[in-house]
Amino acid sequence: MKMLLYRMQGLALRALLLLVSILPLPARRRVLGAVTEWTVRLSPLRRRAQENLARVWPDMPPQRRRTLMHDAARNIGRTLTGIWFNAEFAKEVRDLDPEGPGLDALRAARAAGKGAIIVSGHFGQWEAIRHILKREGMETGAIYRPNNNPYYEPIFRAGIEQGGAPIIPKGRAGNRDMLRHLRSGGFMALLPDQHVRQGVWLDFLGHPARTSLAAAELALRYGAPLVPAFAPEEADGRLRVVIEAPIPPSDPETMMRDFNERLGSWVTRYPSQWHWLHRRWKIKRDKVAKAT
Numbered sequence: 001m002k003m004l005l006y007r008m009q010g011l012a013l014r015a016l017l018l019l020v021s022i023l024p025l026p027a028r029r030r031v032l033g034a035v036t037e038w039t040v041r042l043s044p045l046r047r048r049a050q051e052n053l054a055r056v057w058p059d060m061p062p063q064r065r066r067t068l069m070h071d072a073a074r075n076i077g078r079t080l081t082g083i084w085f086n087a088e089f090a091k092e093v094r095d096l097d098p099e100g101p102g103l104d105a106l107r108a109a110r111a112a113g114k115g116a117i118i119v120s121g122h123f124g125q126w127e128a129i130r131h132i133l134k135r136e137g138m139e140t141g142a143i144y145r146p147n148n149n150p151y152y153e154p155i156f157r158a159g160i161e162q163g164g165a166p167i168i169p170k171g172r173a174g175n176r177d178m179l180r181h182l183r184s185g186g187f188m189a190l191l192p193d194q195h196v197r198q199g200v201w202l203d204f205l206g207h208p209a210r211t212s213l214a215a216a217e218l219a220l221r222y223g224a225p226l227v228p229a230f231a232p233e234e235a236d237g238r239l240r241v242v243i244e245a246p247i248p249p250s251d252p253e254t255m256m257r258d259f260n261e262r263l264g265s266w267v268t269r270y271p272s273q274w275h276w277l278h279r280r281w282k283i284k285r286d287k288v289a290k291a292t
Contacts, residue, residue, distance in 0.1 A: 010151025017084055017155075025088050029078045036077025037070055040277070049073070049276040056205045071272035075233075082127050084155065086162035090131045093239065098132050102227040102243030106187070110138055115182040115224045118243075119215050121193035121263045122275035124231040125239055130163035130189055132241050140187040141166040143178060164189075182222050190215045192256065193263055193275075195282050200253060204260045205267065209281050216247070216255035226255060228262050232270045 016035065020028045040046050049069045053060065060068075082089040109116045118133070118140060120126050133140045142160060146169045147153045161167050166181060168174040168188075178188055192212045199210035219226035225246040233239050247258045267274040 006149040006151050009149060010155070013152060013155065021085075025081070025085060025092060028085065029081045032081045032084075033074040033077035036080065037074040040073035040076075041070065045073075045277050048279065052276045052278075052280060055207060055281060068272055069276065072274065072276045075273050076275060076277070078233075079125055079127075082125055083159040086127060086159040089125075089127065090134075090162060093128045093131050093241075094135060096128065096132060096239060096241060098136075098241040098243050100229075100243040101245045102229060103136070105225050105227060105246050106133070106138055106243070107136075109225050110185075110187075113185045115185050115222055116187045117182075117215050117219050117224050117226050118187065118189045119192055119226060119228050119247075119259055120189065120230055121191055121267075122278065123193070123263065123266060124233055124270065124273045126191065126231055127160070127163050128231040128239060128241050129229045129243075133187065134164050138187055139164040140189050141168060141178075141181060142189045143168050143170060143174065145170050179218075182218060182224060192259065193280070194278055195280055200256075202253065202257050202260055204280065205264045207281050208283065209260075211256050211260060213252035213256055215259070216252040219247075219255070220249055220252065226259075228259055230263070230266050232266060232273055 016032075020031050023031065040049065046069060049072065050065060053065045053068060057065070106116050106118075116138075118129065120129060130140045130142065141164055144157075144160060144167060147156055157167065164187075166177065166186075168177050168181075182188060192215050193204075195210050196212040197210065199212045201208040202211040203209070204211065216226060218224065226249075227243060227246045229241065229243045231239060231241045244262060247255045247262075249255070
């Protein structure tokens with residue numbers, strides 16, 4: 001029964017993408033953003049998003065939280081549009097000038113034959129970051145979690161492969177491939193803003209959240225810069241790619257705490273552009289977890 005449902009979902013998405021493909025990319029974003037918004041409105045995902053928003057901003061009026069949830073759902077659809085039509089998205093951002101001091105740090109790492117780790121979050125148009133780096137001669141691979149739906153998986157993977165190679169699935173074999181890539185001076189992009197069962201409790205947006213230390217551990221192990229990068233959209237639709245200064249090397253917890261603070265700052269400024277549908281905070285109600 002589950003596989004039948006997966007097949008129906010995959011076929012429905014392929015039909016929808018084929019239908020909107022006749023439209024210009026900005027129009028596709030509007031259509032698919034609206035579809036995603038209503039999918040969230042009509043599914044249990046809305047409850048998860050509302051719980052997350054209430055946790056972070058308990059004093060926000062409920063109507064404001066609902067509006068923010070709808071805006072966030074619509075922005076998820078806009079981001080997915082860029083992934084599903086990534087070759088066209090690459091052309092759209094090819095003349096975009098990145099901001100921030102991190103680009104020079106990455107250029108220095110490349111000149112020295114070192115690898116680099118770019119960390120971002122499920123925030124804004126994050127795929128634009130790899131397109132900009134690829135244009136600058138710093139092609140960047142990515143780690144991703146294969147989708148449970150085998151009929152959706154090839155759609156998603158074909159999209160992210162446009163942004164740079166290698167594309168490595170999470171898992172033991174994938175970890176070995178990533179290590180080889182970093183040792184050879186390759187660049188990798190990671191999105192460490194999801195709950196990880198083996199992670200440590202670090203503060204994120206004012207609450208303890210299990211956070212993976214892998215990005216910082218790899219940076220320290222290989223002497224690679226750990227560079228945060230973010231791609232917010234302004235109210236007028238202008239897309240920015242901001243490559244921040246590298247996180248200073250110290251110890252993994254301190255470095256990932258720094259990352260959480262940087263991402264949290266962007267989410268606070270652009271709250272509708274973060275993926276509130278994730279179970280980022282998994283804290284038992286009968287247990288008080290203290291962030292380190």
